[in-house]
Amino acid sequence: MSNEEAWLSNVTQRVLVLTVRRRLSLVDLSSLSGIPYPTIYGYLRQGRRLPAYALFKISCALGVSISEVVGHSCIEDSCKH
DSSP states (O other): OOHHHHHHHHHHHHHHHHHHHTTOOHHHHHHHHTOOHHHHHHHHHSOOOOOHHHHHHHHHHHTSOHHHHHOHHHHHHHHHO
16 A cells, blocks of 8 residues: 555545544535445545645535644654655
8 A cells, every 4th residue: 555545545545533522424424524325435435546626625614624633643743754
C-alpha cells in the first residue's frame, strides 16, 4: 500500500468514526454536506480519492476541523518536509 493509499484509508476511517459518533448515516452526511450520496459512498466505501473541497464540506457537516479529519500527525509530518 502506497503512502497515499494509507493516508486515504486513515482519513476514510476517521470520517466514518466521526459519522457514527454523531449518529449520522451516509445519507445524512450527504444531505448535510451537499455532496450527492453516490459520491459520498464512492469516497467512503469504494476508496475513491477525496478532493480538498469534499474534505472541507464533510468536516463542516460533521462540525469538526479539517485537521481532525486528516489527523494532526499528518499535518505536523508534512510541515517537517
